[in-house]
Amino acid sequence: MQEWRRLHVDEYRRRMNNIQLAFDAELLVQHTLHPAPAVTANMGWVQVVANGLDVFKEYAVGDILAFLGNSEKEKRQDCLARYADYAHAQPEPVRNGPRVAGVLFNKNWNANRAQMMHNYITYHAPRQVRYRPEANVNDTPTITDDGPVTITSQGAAVCTEFAFATAHVLTAQRDGGPRVEVVSWKGGNQMAHCFVIVGRQPFIGPANKQGHLPPKSHWGPDCVIVDTWLAALGHKAAFRINEYPYPDYLSPLTVIMERPSA
Numbered sequence: 717m718q719e720w721r722r723l724h725v726d727e728y729r730r731r732m733n734n735i736q737l738a739f740d741a742e743l744l745v746q747h748t749l750h751p752a753p754a755v756t757a758n759m760g761w762v763q764v765v766a767n768g769l770d771v772f773k774e775y776a777v778g779d780i781l782a783f784l785g786n787s788e789k790e791k792r793q794d795c796l797a798r799y800a801d802y803a804h805a806q807p808e809p810v811r812n813g814p815r816v817a818g819v820l821f822n823k824n825w826n827a828n829r830a831q832m833m834h835n836y837i838t839y840h841a842p843r844q845v846r847y848r849p850e851a852n853v854n855d856t857p858t859i860t861d862d863g864p865v866t867i868t869s870q871g872a873a874v875c876t877e878f879a880f881a882t883a884h885v886l887t888a889q890r891d892g893g894p895r896v897e898v899v900s901w902k903g904g905n906q907m908a909h910c911f912v913i914v915g916r917q918p919f920i921g922p923a924n925k926q927g928h929l930p931p932k933s934h935w936g937p938d939c940v941i942v943d944t945w946l947a948a949l950g951h952k953a954a955f956r957i958n959e960y961p962y963p964d965y966l967s968p969l970t971v972i973m974e975r976p977s978a
Contacts (some may be wrong), residue, residue: 758915791950892978
C-alpha cells in the first residue's frame with residue numbers, strides 16, 4: 717500500500733478517495749488483532765558489523781560540553797579527555813577525508829555521502845591520549861604526557877556526523893537487508909539530535925501531514941535504534957526501542973536519508 721501510494725499518487729487518490737478513512741480504520745483494527753510476531757532478525761543484522769560500530773566508542777564528541785549529562789558517569793572522564801585532546805590539538809588531527817558540508821533533507825540514499833562523512837570524522841591514525849583525572853567527574857581532566865590514564869581516540873564528530881557514518885558502517889558492501897533510515901529529532905533547521913533506525917515497519921494508517929514518523933508503537937517489534945553518538949558517550953551502540961535511554965528523542969522524527977529494505 718505504501719509503495720502504491722508513493723509511486724502512483726493520482727491512481728491511489730482516485731481509487732481510495734471515498735473509502736480512505738474506513739479503509740485505514742479497518743487496517744488499524746486488523747493490525748491490533750494480528751500483531752507481527754516478535755523476531756530478532758534486524759538486531760542480528762546490525763550485530764554482524766558490531767565491531768565497526770563499537771569503534772565509535774573511542775571517538776571524541778564535539779558537543780559533549782553541551783550534553784555532558786548524556787554521558788555515562790563512569791566513562792565521563794575518558795569522554796572529556798578525548799574532547800580536550802581534539803579541541804586543543806596543535807596541529808589539528810589529520811582526517812581520512814575532507815569536510816562534508818551540510819545535511820540534505822531529501823531522503824534519497826547517498827552511500828557516497830555517508831562514506832565521505834565516515835572518512836571525515838575518522839583520524840588518519842589513532843591518537844594516544846594520556847590524562848590526569850579530576851576528582852569531580854564533570855571537570856575536564858588535564859591532558860599531559862605523564863598522565864596515569866591512557867586511552868585511544870579514533871576520531872571526532874557531532875551527532876549528525878555520527879549518524880551518517882553509522883549508516884555507512886551498517887550498509888557498506890552489504891547487499892539487501894532491512895530498511896535503514898537516518899533520522900533527526902525535531903527536524904528541519906531545528907534539528908537537535910540525529911541517529912539511525914533499522915528495520916522500521918511500513919506504517920498502516922493515514923500519513924502524517926507534518927512529515928514526521930508515526931509513533932514508536934508502530935515501528936514494529938524488531939526495530940533497532942543505532943546511536944553511535946551515545947556510544948561515544950559511554951553507552952552501547954544498538955538498542956531495542958524499549959531500552960533506548962532517551963525516549964524523548966524518539967518523537968517527533970523526520971527522515972533525512974533512507975535506504976529501503978531489499
